[in-house]
Amino acid sequence: MFINFFYKLREVGIPVSPTSFLTLQKALDKGLINSMDDFYTSARSILVKSERYFDLYDQVFANRFEGIALDDNDGLLIDEMTQEMLKGWLEDPKEMAEMLGEDEEKLSKLTPDELIEYFKKRLEDQDGRHDGGSKWIGTGGRSPVGHSGHHKGGMRVGGVSKNKSAVKVANERRYKDYSRNRPLTTADIGEALKRLRNLVPAGAKDRLDIDGTIYQTIRNGGEIELIFDQHMKDRLKIILLIDNGGWSMDPYISVIQSLFDYSKAQFKDIKTYFFHNTVYDTVWQDPSRFKKPFKIDEFVRLDPDTRLIMIGDASMAPYELMSQDGSIYISSRSGQPSIQRLNFLSETFKHCVWLNPVPERMWPYTRTIQTIKEIFPMFELTINGLEKSIAQLMAK
Amino acid sequence: MTEERKNFSGASKYVLDSELAQIVNVSMALEMPLLLKGEPGTGKTMLAYAIAESLGMELIILNVKSSMKVIDALYQYDTLTRLNDSRFGDSTRDVSDIKEYIKMSKIGQAFTSEKRTILLIDEIDKADTDFQDDMLDILDQMQFDIIETDEVVSANKRPVIIITSNAKKDLSDPFLGRCNFHHIAFPEASMMKSIVDVHFPSIDKKLAKNAIATFYELRSIEGIEKRPATRELINWLRALDTDPEFKTGKLIKNKVPFLGVLFKKSQDYERATMHVTRRKIF
Structure with missing residues (x-):
């Protein structure tokens, strides 16, 4: 029963497993589903496992069963x-x-x-x-x-139809907001960043180490000796380098803002620097890129285990990246092309990623994105991209 | 299952929409865990309490913590007491019998209970994915091994399992495959009205109406990070109800008191205050 419905759901991309379809049959067998409305809710709860697909489900349901509901009236x-x-x-x-x-x-x-x-x-x-x-x-x-x-x-x-039928409900598409292609919100970012942590023992020794205690006690011939241990604390260091200059980044300000806000709340040891388009000799600690310059060479003194996150659209004129005096600011021209600086950064910090707010399908059209992608593992600034980048950062 | 099938249709303090009722009943009949997601404060946890209350079943709550291992949720082997007993020997327990030192944790309690219980696994997303994966087998088989004694504990009566998750991201696929799923959407104004009625049967009608309208307006302010949910509204109404100045329901057009009850993040609070003051000026 409803096999076409099942395949239609799969066709539109809802991951419906055969097992769950059998479960639905079981529910039908047991007489748990006695009306169209029951079927709508039960089938959804059994087959669809994420609210992101609810909207699609509604559409398929309306499409499949509209005729039946109309027949009734x-x-x-x-x-x-x-x-x-x-x-x-x-x-x-x-x-x-x-x-x-x-x-x-x-x-x-x-x-x-x-x-x-x-x-x-x-x-x-x-x-x-x-x-x-x-x-x-x-x-x-x-x-x-x-x-x-x-x-x-x-x-x-x-x-x-006058009564509020299941099809009607499905036609309302109440779950539109939850579907996959909504913009990134702070909460999403929080979810993703939570995975980013590096637990190391820290603080006072106040946790009883049971294995150690047993070991020592037996060594003492049964005389109990308590062994204490430190707690595991998150001590991850992060450097955030943000491209905040130029018109090209303007559309992405809000999403980067929320990423930035969240990471400040989440990580104790986070340093943020700003640059425009790409990195030359210096980056800045103030967003206006004027007051507090920071020499790129100084990064060498920081812990190489620090995670480096670059955020930028990586889109610029190729000479800005390749040429020896490529910077659009005369004062920051130094003789070293930016691409060398980027290489230097990615060699200094082996855990590094580049988050790009430009959608991935657009990347092939910009040459500098292609080039930078070879230096840094690049990910899209979306939920999926963020998660992949975290995996990259936490990889050994 | 010879037990007569009980159906869940709401409890004294829980307003149930028909959709959710159907899902709860189907999950109970199919003996599958029900995974609930939804904005914080929309009554995911409350649902388990409500089911327990209306069906008169015992509720066992497992609050998942971030460092939790599945074994912690099943049983505990009290090494320290045993070590102590073996050294000093002043208890009535038999040190050579390991069973004396095994205590059932929440899931174990639910399995060993004589009656069918409700097991609430709260905020499963807090723990890492290993926890969820390990949980799979146990939920599937409805049994687990006690390694220390090589015993198998299996469920006397399959408990009704409710799992809640706040996560925006999905749990692992195999895990989802074993659950039924529901997303509790934020209630609409009419639904909210009946929820308020259930909680405050004697509240001033005008106050309730104004408060709900204002609540939805405040919820829709652009850029709020943690939008106030049902829980906040209930608390807010409770505050308004006790304050004689607002009790009569005159409020609210120009003045929204106790914003701190609704907005708990300082940025949100500022935004909301700005919104309210601006409304007063224009």
Whole structure:
């Protein structure tokens, strides 16, 4: 039962497992599902395991079962449709006649009651529901009376039932907000960054080391000796280098802002520096890139275990990256091309990533992205990219 | 299962929407764990309390901690007491019998209980993925081994298992495969009204109406990080209800008191205050 429904769900990309489908069959067998509404909720809870897919599920469900729900209210539906058709006729008799393929004159001779009868008959003639085609009633076709047809003035059928049916609920698409392609929020960033930690023993020795205690006690011939140990604390050091200059980064300010806010709250030992487009001799500790310069060479003195996170669109003119005096600021031209500086950074800190707010599918179109991607492992600044980059940073 | 099938239809302090009721009942009948996600404060944990109350079953709560191992949730082997006993020998316990030192933890308690219980595994996302993976087998088999005594503990009566997760990201696929899933959406205003009615049967109607309207307005402020949820609204109403100045329901048009109950992050609080003052000026 509902095998097509199952495959349709898989087709649109919802990961539905056969096991869960069997579970649904079990639920049906046991008589737990007694109505369309029950089926809608139960099937969703059994088959779909993430709210991100709820919206897709709603769409598939509406598509699959709309016909059935409409069948249930046939009488009511036809009444309503007739009303609509009558209204349409009164507003524009010519068009209505054309749509029905009848002569306007012939129709206009009918009394209103006869007209209604005629409309009803036409509607009832339809044997079952069909989609597409250019006749009668269906969805998506060019028929005048159907759901989202192309025909000018076509009438809307979907969701006219009076009771709030499961299909109606599905048609409401309440879960649109949760679907996958929403922007990154602070909470998401928090979730991802939580994985980024480096536990080392720290602080006072206040945790009882049970294995050690047993070992020592036995060595003492049964005389108990308590062994204490330090707690594990997170002591991860992070350097954040942010490209905050130029128009090209402007669209991404808010997402970087939230990443920045969150990482400040999350990590105790975090240093942030700013640069424009790419790194030359110095980076700055102040966002205006003016007051507090910091020499790149100084980075050598920092702990090489520090995780380096570069954030920027990596998009610039190729000479800015390659040329010896590539900087667009005269004062920061030094004779070393930026690409060497980047290489230096990635060699100094072996745990490094570049987060790029530009969508990954756009990367091949920018040459500097290609070049920088070879120096730093580059990830998209999205939930998935962030997670991959964390895995990269935590890799041994 | 010879037990008569009980159906869950809400409890005295929990307003249940029909969707969730159906899901709870299906999960109970299929004997599958139910995984609940949703914004903090939308009543994920409360649901377990409500089921326990309405079906008269015992509720066992496992609060998952970040450092937790699955074995901690199953049973504890009290090495220290045993060590102590073996050294001083002044207890009635038999030191050579390891069973004397095995204590059941929450999951163990739920399995060994004589009656069918409700096991709430709260905030499973706090622990790392290993925890979830290890949990899989146990939920599947409904049994676990006690390594020290080589005993198998299996569930007398399969407990009703409710698992909550706050995580925005998904749990591992095999884990999800064994659960039913529901996402508790944030209640709409009409639903919220009945939730408020349940909690404050005697509250001033006007106050409740104004407060709910204001609450939804404040929730929609742009850029709020932790949006206030049902829990915050209830607490806020409780505060308003006790304050004689606002009790009559006159509030709120120009003045929104006790913002701190609704907004707990300082940035959010500032934003909300700004929003409220601006409304007063224009």
